[in-house]
Structure formats: C-alpha cells, structure tokens
Amino acid sequence: MTLSPSFNDNPGLDQWLQFHADGEVTVYTGKVEMGQKLATAFAVIAAEELDVDIGRITICTAETDATPDEGYTAGSNSMEHSGTAIRQASAFARQILLEAASARLDEPVDNLTVSNGLISGRSNEKRVSYGDLMEGKRFEQDVSEDVVTKDPNNYRLIGKPVAAKGLEALVCGLPYFIQDMELPDMVHARVVRPPNHQARLTHVDEAVVSAMTGVVAVVRDGSFLAVAAEREEQAVAAAARLRALAKWDEGARLDTSVDIFEQLKSNDRHSLPVVEGIPQDGPVPEARPPASASKTLSATYLRPYHMHASIGPSAACARSDDDGLDVWTHAQGVYPLRRALAGALDLAEEFIHVTHVPGSGCYGHNGADDVTLDAVLVARAIKGRPVLLKWVRDDEHAWEPYGSAMRIEMQASLDEQGQVIHWCHDTFSDTHTARPGDQGEHSRLLAAWHRASPKTPPPKQPNMVHHMGIHRNSEPLYDFGETRTVKHLVADLPLRVSTMRALGAYANIFALESFIDELAAAEGSDALDFRLAHLTDPRARDVLEAAAAAANWRGGSTKSGVGRGLAFARYKNQKCYAAVVMDVAVDDAGNISLKKATIAADAGQIVDRQGLRNQLEGGLIQSASWTLKEQVAWDSGGITSRDWESYPIIKFIDVPEIETILIDRPDQPFLGAGEATQGPTAAAIGNAVFNAVSIRLRQIPFTPDNVRKAAMSG
Amino acid sequence: MTDDMSVTLDINGREHALEIDPATPLIYVLRNDLGLKGAKLGCGLEQCGACLVLVDGVKEYSCNTPAGAFEGRQIVTIEGIGTPDDLDPVQLAFISERAAQCGYCTTGMIVAAKALLASNPDPDTSEIREALADNLCRCGSHTAIIKAVRRAAEALRA
Numbered sequence: 078m079t080l081s082p083s084f085n086d087n088p089g090l091d092q093w094l095q096f097h098a099d100g101e102v103t104v105y106t107g108k109v110e111m112g113q114k115l116a117t118a119f120a121v122i123a124a125e126e127l128d129v130d131i132g133r134i135t136i137c138t139a140e141t142d143a144t145p146d147e148g149y150t151a152g153s154n155s156m157e158h159s160g161t162a163i164r165q166a167s168a169f170a171r172q173i174l175l176e177a178a179s180a181r182l183d184e185p186v187d188n189l190t191v192s193n194g195l196i197s198g199r200s201n202e203k204r205v206s207y208g209d210l211m212e213g214k215r216f217e218q219d220v221s222e223d224v225v226t227k228d229p230n231n232y233r234l235i236g237k238p239v240a241a242k243g244l245e246a247l248v249c250g251l252p253y254f255i256q257d258m259e260l261p262d263m264v265h266a267r268v269v270r271p272p273n274h275q276a277r278l279t280h281v282d283e284a285v286v287s288a289m290t291g292v293v294a295v296v297r298d299g300s301f302l303a304v305a306a307e308r309e310e311q312a313v314a315a316a317a318r319l320r321a322l323a324k325w326d327e328g329a330r331l332d333t334s335v336d337i338f339e340q341l342k343s344n345d346r347h348s349l350p351v352v353e354g355i356p357q358d359g360p361v362p363e364a365r366p367p368a369s370a371s372k373t374l375s376a377t378y379l380r381p382y383h384m385h386a387s388i389g390p391s392a393a394c395a396r397s398d399d400d401g402l403d404v405w406t407h408a409q410g411v412y413p414l415r416r417a418l419a420g421a422l423d424l425a426e427e428f429i430h431v432t433h434v435p436g437s438g439c440y441g442h443n444g445a446d447d448v449t450l451d452a453v454l455v456a457r458a459i460k461g462r463p464v465l466l467k468w469v470r471d472d473e474h475a476w477e478p479y480g481s482a483m484r485i486e487m488q489a490s491l492d493e494q495g496q497v498i499h500w501c502h503d504t505f506s507d508t509h510t511a512r513p514g515d516q517g518e519h520s521r522l523l524a525a526w527h528r529a530s531p532k533t534p535p536p537k538q539p540n541m542v543h544h545m546g547i548h549r550n551s552e553p554l555y556d557f558g559e560t561r562t563v564k565h566l567v568a569d570l571p572l573r574v575s576t577m578r579a580l581g582a583y584a585n586i587f588a589l590e591s592f593i594d595e596l597a598a599a600e601g602s603d604a605l606d607f608r609l610a611h612l613t614d615p616r617a618r619d620v621l622e623a624a625a626a627a628a629n630w631r632g633g634s635t636k637s638g639v640g641r642g643l644a645f646a647r648y649k650n651q652k653c654y655a656a657v658v659m660d661v662a663v664d665d666a667g668n669i670s671l672k673k674a675t676i677a678a679d680a681g682q683i684v685d686r687q688g689l690r691n692q693l694e695g696g697l698i699q700s701a702s703w704t705l706k707e708q709v710a711w712d713s714g715g716i717t718s719r720d721w722e723s724y725p726i727i728k729f730i731d732v733p734e735i736e737t738i739l740i741d742r743p744d745q746p747f748l749g750a751g752e753a754t755q756g757p758t759a760a761a762i763g764n765a766v767f768n769a770v771s772i773r774l775r776q777i778p779f780t781p782d783n784v785r786k787a788a789m790s791g
Numbered sequence: 792m793t794d795d796m797s798v799t800l801d802i803n804g805r806e807h808a809l810e811i812d813p814a815t816p817l818i819y820v821l822r823n824d825l826g827l828k829g830a831k832l833g834c835g836l837e838q839c840g841a842c843l844v845l846v847d848g849v850k851e852y853s854c855n856t857p858a859g860a861f862e863g864r865q866i867v868t869i870e871g872i873g874t875p876d877d878l879d880p881v882q883l884a885f886i887s888e889r890a891a892q893c894g895y896c897t898t899g900m901i902v903a904a905k906a907l908l909a910s911n912p913d914p915d916t917s918e919i920r921e922a923l924a925d926n927l928c929r930c931g932s933h934t935a936i937i938k939a940v941r942r943a944a945e946a947l948r949a
Contacts, residue, residue: 112893112930240886247894248882248901250829250869257828265823310812310819388833388841388929389895438893438930470834687889691935695892698931721838721927729920732933 080222081162083107087145088219090173093166094123096211100194101133104163107147108155109139109409110243112438113751114688115155117242119163121684125234126167126227128191129207136242139411139433149410149512151441151576153652153749160684160747162220169224170216177210229682229743236683236741243435255407255434256392258465263394264293265309266455266466267316268448269302270476271527273715274573275328278302286319295319296458299529303455305464330713331571338379338776341484341505344567347539351562354544354552354650361563364501370490373499374599376592378487379776380584381708382572383480384718386726389437390468391444391477395456402429403463404453407436408445410512417513421450421525421532440699442575444468444477446513447523454524474724475716476523479709480577481507482570483547485588489557495600497611498558502551504585505565508537509546511575521575539566544649550582550756553589554650555611572709572716579755582648583700586756587763587777590644594764595773604643604764605630614647616679616742620656621645623738624677628658633768638663642764644757653753654679657697659733659761663769667784669762671701671733679740681748686739692751694735700758702727705779798858802827803871813859818842820858821868829869829898833927840926841895843902844868850906869898872905881905884943885936892930900926904940912948914940 087093087107095103104123110116116136124131137144147159175196179186182205184198194207229235246253271278278300286295286304291311296303304319306312335343349356366373394405402424408414411431419426439445452466468476483506490499511534513521520532540546548564597607605625612618625631625643633641640663645656660673678693706725710717718724763774772788798813799806802825809824816835821827821844833841835854842854845867873879881904884890891897900923907914907922914922919940928936 112891114889114892241889241891243894244886244889244891245875245878247891247897248869248878248885249873249875250827250898251875252828254828254831254895256832257822259826308819309823310815386929387895388839388893388927389831390833435893437895440929467832470836691889691892691930691932694934695931698933699929702931720836721834726927726929727933728925728927729923729933729937732920732931734916735934 078222078224078226080220081158081165083145083147083158083162084220087147090166090170090216090218090220092145093163094170096207098208098213100206100208101135102127102129103135103137105137105144106159106163107139107145108150108159109433110435111150111407111409113155113692114241114685117239118156118684118688119160120242121234121239122160122164123167125232126164127171127194129194131234131239133194141411141415141431146412149413151409153648153751155749156747157749164226165224166220168226169220172224173216174207174210178205181205181210236686236743238687239685241688253435254389255394255405255436256389256467258394258405258434260394260396260463263463263465264305264307264459265312266303266305266452266464267312268451268466268468268472269304269316269319269323270472271300271325272327276325277328278323279326280324281319282322285322286315289315289318294455294458296455298454299531300527301454301524303451303466305455305459327714331711331715333713337381337482337571338484340570341482341567344569346505346568347566349539349564351548351551351564354548356539356541356548356564362561364488364561366490367499367559369492370499371493372599373488373490374596375486375488376595376775378485378584378588378591380483380587381777382482382574383577383703383707384474384709384724385440385443385477385577386724387437387439387443387473390470390473391448392436392465392467393449393452394463394465395449395452396461396463397453397456398461402453404429404431404449405434406431406445406449407434407439408449409439409442413512413514414446414449417446417515417520417522418450418453420516421520421522422453441480441577442478442512444473447476450522450524471719474719478511478573478575481509481574483581483584485584487588487592489592489596491596491600495602497555497596500553500557500560502585502589503563503565504547504551504581505567506547506581507567507570507574508540509574509576509580510540537566539564544651545580547581549580549585549649550589550646551585552650554614554617554647555608556613557611572711578699579752582646582752583703583755583759584777586644586646587759590646590757590760591763591775594642594767608645616654617645617647619740620654620677620679623740624656624658624675627677627736627738628675630658638769640765640767640769642761642766642768644760644764646756648749648753653748653750655693655753655757657754657757657761659758659765661762661765661769663766667781669705669766669779669784671731671762674733674735676735676754677738677740678750678753679742679748680750680753681742681745683739683741684747689739689750690737693737693754696752696754697735697758698727698732700755701762704759704762704777705731708778798862800858800861800866801864802866803868811858814857817853817856817858817861821853827868827870831895831898833895840899840903843899845902845906848906848909850903869901872901880946881908881943884939884946888935888939888942890932890935890939892932896926896928900928900936904943907940908944908947913944916941
C-alpha cells in the first residue's frame with residue numbers, strides 16, 4: 078500500500094514504536110496535542126492494529142531527537158500523515174512480531190491470534206507476548222510498502238466511543254499546561270514590549286528595577302526588554318515598573334488615511350493565475366464574460382484582520398548553560414522552532430533541545446514561537462536557572478501575527494438555462510504563511526527584530542504550494558465551465574500576519590458560497606438545487622443532502638426576520654467534506670442571533686467520533702465568532718484591540734444549538750477535519766441573513782453597523 | 792516577619808498561614824505557593840473566567856483580587872471540588888460529554904457550573920448560557936459544556 082508521506086524523512090520502524098518488556102507500548106509522533114485530541118485518535122489506531130489494550134499505549138508527542146520530524150502540526154494533515162504512519166508502522170510491527178511468534182510457538186502465522194499483546198496459537202498452550210519477543214531489541218528496519226493493515230470488518234476500537242486522553246487531568250486542574258510548569262530553582266519572567274511595532278527603546282533606568290524585591294535580572298538587548306524575579310507577582314510588579322520607566326522613540330505613525338480594503342486593491346501586488354489549485358508564473362487572463370452568457374454578476378467580499386486570541390497567553394520555559402539550551406514550548410513544530418532559534422541566535426541546532434508541552438489552543442501561528450525566543454533571551458542572561466516567561470493578555474492581543482485581511486472579487490456568467498459557464502475569483506491579501514524557520518540575516522521571531530543586532534523578516538514571496546495561503550479553496554469544486562482564479566499577494570500592508578486556522582480558505586469559501594447564493598437568487602433557484610445542479614462529486618452531494626435532510630431544508634420559515642442559509646466546501650478540495658445549514662433571526666437593529674446549526678461531514682474513516690464532532694462543532698463556533706464579532710482594530714499609534722472588551726469574541730449566549738451528522742467511510746482514508754467548517758459557517762450565516770431580511774452581507778464581521786451599512790447600500 | 796507580610800487563608804477546607812505580601816493577587820498564591828494549578832491566568836482583567844474559584848459558595852475571580860481580601864472566607868478551588876480518585880459529578884459529566892478541547896478554560900467552566908447548580912439544581916439551557924456567559928472558550932466547546940452541565944444537574948438530582 079502507499080505509505081504515509083511522514084515516512085519520507087522518518088522511515089525507520091523504531092522511530093515510531095517502542096515495545097517495553099512489561100507490555101507497554103510507546104508510540105512516537107512528530108505532531109503536537111493542542112486540544113484536537115490527536116493523542117486519543119493515535120492511541121486508538123495503534124491499539125487497533127496491534128491488538129493491545131489502549132491503556133497500555135503511551136503517545137509521545139513532538140520532541141527534538143526523540144520523535145520523528147513531521148514539521149508543523151498544521152493544515153489538517155495530522156490524521157492523514159501521522160495517523161496513517163502510526164497505523165502502517167503498527168501493522169508492520171505486528172507482521173514482524175507474528176513471524177517471530179510463529180517460529181517461537183511452532184505455529185503458522187495464520188493460526189496466531191493476539192489479545193492485549195499476548196500471542197497464542199491453536200495447537201498448543203504456548204503463548205508469547207510482544208514484550209517477550211522484543212526483549213528490548215530494536216526492529217532496525219524501515220516500514221515497507223508490503224504492510225497490510227487490518228480489515229475494517231475486524232475493528233474492535235475504531236469508530237467506537239473512547240475516553241479522551243488527558244481529560245481527567247484537565248477537569249481536575251492538575252498541572253498540564255506549559256503555564257503550569259515548575260522546575261527546581263525556576264524564575265518567573267515577563268517581557269515589556271514597545272508601544273507598537275515601529276517604536277524603539279531609547280532609555281530605561283534598569284538599576285531602579287534591578288533593586289526591586291525578588292528581581293533576579295533585567296534583560297535589555299536593543300529594544301528587547303524583560304525582567305525575571307523569584308516570584309511571579311514580583312516579576313509582574315517589576316515589569317510594570319520597567320514599562321513606566323522606559324522611554325521609546327515611537328517612530329513613524331501608521332498611515333490610517335486609506336481604508337485597509339482599499340489598500341488591498343491599490344497597493345503594489347504580485348498577481349498569479351491559479352490553475353488546478355497551483356499558482357502559475359505567467360500572465361493573468363482577463364475576466365471577460367463569454368459571448369454565450371445571458372447574465373453576468375459580480376460582487377466583492379471583505380474579511381478584516383482576525384486574531385487567534387488564545388484564552389491562555391503564550392508562555393515558554395528555557396534553561397541555558399554552557400552545554401546547551403533546553404526549551405519547552407507550545408509551538409506547533411519543535412523541529413522548525415529549533416531551526417528558527419538556531420537561526421535567530423546563530424547557534425548550532427544540535428545545541429538546542431526542544432520539547433512540546435501543551436498550551437492553550439492556538440489555531441495557527443500565534444505567540445507560541447515568539448515567547449520561546451523571549452524566554453531563551455532571559456535564560457541566557459541567567460545561566461543555569463530555568464525561566465518560565467509568560468506573555469500577558471495585552472502582549473498576546475497586540476503582538477501575535479494575525480490572520481490576513483482579504484478582499485475577494487467574484488464574477489460569474491450564466492447561460493440561458495441558468496448554468497454557470499464562466500467563473501472568476503480574485504483574492505487580494507497579504508501572505509498567510511509566515512511561520513519562523515529562517516536562517517542568516519532573516520528571522521520571523523519577534524524579539525529578533527528588537528535586539529541590538531537585529532534580524533529582519535525575510536521578503537514575502539508568493540506561496541506556490543497547492544491550495545496554500547491566499548489561494549486556498551479559491552478554486553471551486555463545482556462544475557462552472559471556464560474558471561479563472563487569481564491570487565494577488567499585496568505589498569506594504571500595515572499589520573503583522575501569519576497562519577490562522579484555514580488560512581485563505583475561510584474567506585475564499587465565504588465569498589464563493591455567498592456568491593453562489595447570489596446567483597441562485599438571481600435565477601430564482603433554490604440554493605440547494607442550484608448547488609447540486611453544478612456538483613458531480615458524490616461525496617460532496619451526500620453531505621449537502623444529509624445536512625439539508627437533517628435540517629428539513631425545504632421546510633424553512635417564511636416569516637420576516639427569520640431565515641436559513643446553506644453552504645458547503647471540501648477543505649483544500651482534498652480533505653474533509655462539510656455542509657452547514659444555519660438558522661438565524663435578525664432584529665430591526667441588525668443583531669443576528671444564531672438559532673440552530675446543522676453540520677454534515679465526511680472525513681473518510683472515523684476513528685474517534687466525539688473527537689471529530691468537537692473539531693467540526695468547535696470550528697463552526699469559532700468561525701461564527703470571527704464572522705459575527707471580530708476585527709482587529711488599530712490607529713496611527715498601533716493596535717487598539719488589546720483585551721476581550723476591545724476584541725470581543727462569541728459567548729455562551731450567542732452560540733447556536735448544533736446538530737452534527739457524520740458520514741463514516743470505513744473503507745476510505747482519513748480526511749483532516751480541523752478546518753472543515755470554518756468557511757461554510759461564514760457563508761451559511763450570510764446566506765441565512767439574506768434569506769431572513771433580504772440584506773446581502775459581504776463584509777465580515779456582521780456587526781449591527783455592517784448590517785445597517787449593507788442595508789443602505791442595497 | 793510583620794503582620795503586614797502574612798495572610799491566613801481557608802482553602803479547600805484547610806487553613807494556610809502564608810508569609811506573603813497580602814497584596815499578592817490570590818491566583819499567584821494558589822498556583823505558586825500552594826501548587827494548586829487549576830485556576831488559570833487568562834487575562835488578569837476579570838474578563839474571561841479562567842481563574843474562577845468559589846468563595847463562600849459564590850464564583851469569584853482570583854486573578855486580580857489581593858489574597859488579603861479573602862481572609863476569613865472559605866475558598867474552594869477546582870482541586871477542592873474533586874480529584875481523579877473522587878471526581879465530582881460535574882467533572883464526570885465534562886469527561887462523559889468530552890466537554891473540553893484545549894482545556895484551558897475548563898476548570899473555570901466547572902467552577903461556574905458548580906456555582907450555578909448550588910443555587911439552581913435544574914437549570915434549563917438558557918439559564919446555563921446565562922450563568923456561563925462570562926466564561927470565554929476559544930475552541931468552541933460551548934455546546935458540549937452545556938450538555939455536560941445538564942448531565943451533571945441530572946446526576947446531582949438523582
């Protein structure tokens with residue numbers, strides 16, 4: 078069978094599995110646990126293939142030199158890449174161990190059965206365990222394409238209810254998060270950031286703060302300023318004092334004279350046509366409607382900057398001495414972060430050891446990587462003592478890299494039968510992929526820009542990978558005749574940005590699925606029928622029809638102010654299929670209430686139903702929050718969204734009832750689902766509002782202000 | 792040590808005499824002096840609910856109020872609500888409903904749910920939403936949490 082791409086760089090069976098003499102099994106993954114409960118799914122997969130009780134499986138997540146290098150935990154790839162690798166490694170180990178057991182027990186392999194790691198034959202009473210067979214030895218071989226995985230008909234665990242790993246510790250408040258770390262002799266640290274990205278530190282009286290009770294060190298390196306103290310509240314007090322004493326040259330003010338959505342259209346840009354999901358070097362074709370068109374429509378959709386806005390501010394622990402640098406991080410990739418730290422500090426990678434420890438949910442590139450360099454810079458000033466450095470709410474809101482603002486221009490032509498025959502999708506945006514990992518003069522880690530010998534962010538290049546960044550899901554899965562898709566990487570935009578859950582797919586799907594509704598309305602067609610008339614992929618049709626059936630799509634209310642909308646996408650056109658029906662109510666002031674959401678999803682073979690459900694429903698709620706409430710605000714002095722009042726997110730009173738239909742495909746590969754509902758949710762809300770009050774919302778967030786603006790513009 | 796550098800706190804049914812500055816926000820005392828890591832620092836602004844504890848049976852923020860202000864009052868943290876060997880029905884219900892993703896907000900949610908159920912043993916969905924309105928969750932576990940609180944209420948009434 079085709080092997081997981083994770084084996085390309087990590088082919089050895091021993092890189093994935095270790096059998097202990099007592100029957101315990103350790104499974105190694107290069108992916109990190111960040112709330113998506115992949116450790117639970119991976120344990121189920123290994124327990125199933127090996128026929129070992131799940132309680133005897135330990136999942137060891139990302140740590141340099143200990144686990145495989147699987148890059149970032151991102152892009153909804155973990156199940157497909159690491160999950161498949163663990164399945165294949167487990168099945169291959171089982172084959173090898175059964176061969177060995179066959180010789181030991183004098184039984185043909187076909188006669189052997191395994192129960193909780195104990196192998197028995199038919200003809201005699203002899204038994205041997207995996208642990209006995211391994212005797213502490215290693216496999217010393219690569220996983221082979223000859224591996225045969227278990228027949229889904231023989232599953233005893235996959236798809237069945239399972240207790241999530243780690244939940245007991247979480248509900249009891251046991252130490253679990255990086256913020257909970259305690260090491261002997263550890264100090265607490267805080268960073269004091271400039272007032273904005275342009276500001277530079279000109280003067281600070283460090284001696285005053287150094288003399289404060291408990292202060293161990295004040296660290297100043299250019300405009301990087303931090304303080305460490307014996308006790309956490311002492312570090313907090315010292316940081317406040319340091320902030321009060323620091324004098325900054327605020328530099329150039331941000332130009333706020335031109336609206337961000339105007340800048341997206343008027344700034345310099347690099348434009349590339351996208352063909353079959355891949356950007357091409359070459360001329361951008363004109364958006365010229367065909368002669369046979371009977372009707373051509375166009376519309377522009379807008380998405381502001383959004384923030385990851387983790388509930389727990391980012392934190393990291395570091396300890397530095399002459400032998401090396403130990404780092405504990407909740408970043409999404411330990412090997413990439415090691416490369417980034419080595420690059421930022423001009424150190425050899427081998428000098429740095431990076432271990433992942435869970436943090437608060439991050440949903441992309443938030444402050445996790447940056448805070449790690451902060452902690453390292455302090456640790457290097459206090460040799461030998463571990464430093465736990467925590468960002469505070471203001472640091473997180475004001476300094477994390479945001480999800481990029483986007484402007485999406487749509488145009489479509491229909492023929493006389495109401496079929497779409499020509500489709501244009503232009504996405505204007507900053508990059509969506511600015512994770513750290515650079516070497517030499519460049520770094521994408523925040524503190525590296527502030528040090529006395531600064532490094533600079535590398536120049537932005539258009540990402541040319543299939544369905545990546547700006548152009549993710551800009552290509553329709555529908556049969557729309559001739560399609561013209563263009564990505565525009567726009568220069569000189571004001572805010573720091575990087576990857577945020579779903580990248581460009583969130584707003585591309587919002588635009589695409591809203592515009593389809595506009596076309597259906599122009600044709601007088603039902604939104605479901607119009608989609609199905611342009612969609613041949615049977616799995617896509619299945620999720621649409623399943624969501625529509627569960628929501629009783631055709632039985633919607635005709636009352637004014639109440640409406641329902643539908644939207645669909647297959648994430649990256651190659652991962653989980655998801656359809657969302659949203660029921661809303663809209664009042665006269667433009668307040669939108671989400672009443673009921675119905676999701677139907679096909680993520681291939683289901684391992685952990687509740688885990689999958691949580692990813693889909695969590696994605697829907699987070700997307701509803703972005704869509705209804707969120708936009709990063711700034712003025713000429715910098716970011717003004719600095720807490721939960723200036724950047725409100727969804728609350729319990731705003732969350733709809735949710736019904737989720739899962740379509741299991743036991744004979745199909747896993748399809749990543751962690752970002753599947755992000756896009757469809759936004760469009761389903763917008764479509765529902767149009768259905769309720771005939772106002773087409775094309776600008777996120779759907780605040781009462783933006784609803785009123787849309788109503789006025791007709 | 793002078794009087795103004797000591798605080799006596801009743802936490803999870805035990806009295807703790809601590810030689811600390813009474814102005815220290817309670818959360819640092821809980822987490823760093825007593826090793827009770829269940830209350831989480833989320834905003835330090837009383838805006839997110841991750842740091843909630845029960846004080847005389849009522850939920851209160853621990854991130855911003857000096858420890859000295861809690862003298863003579865009964866503090867119950869998540870660790871006092873239940874332990875892995877003796878889980879509270881609310882904790883059990885959160886496990887059964889898989890009502891946590893990253894879990895950073897979870898202990899605050901459970902504390903808020905305990906406070907609700909103490910005053911209203913049979914809350915409907917909208918009462919649960921109101922009671923948890925000031926607890927933020929970014930992963931979107933809200934619907935599972937609502938189900939967990941209902942399940943816990945049923946278990947407690949049984």
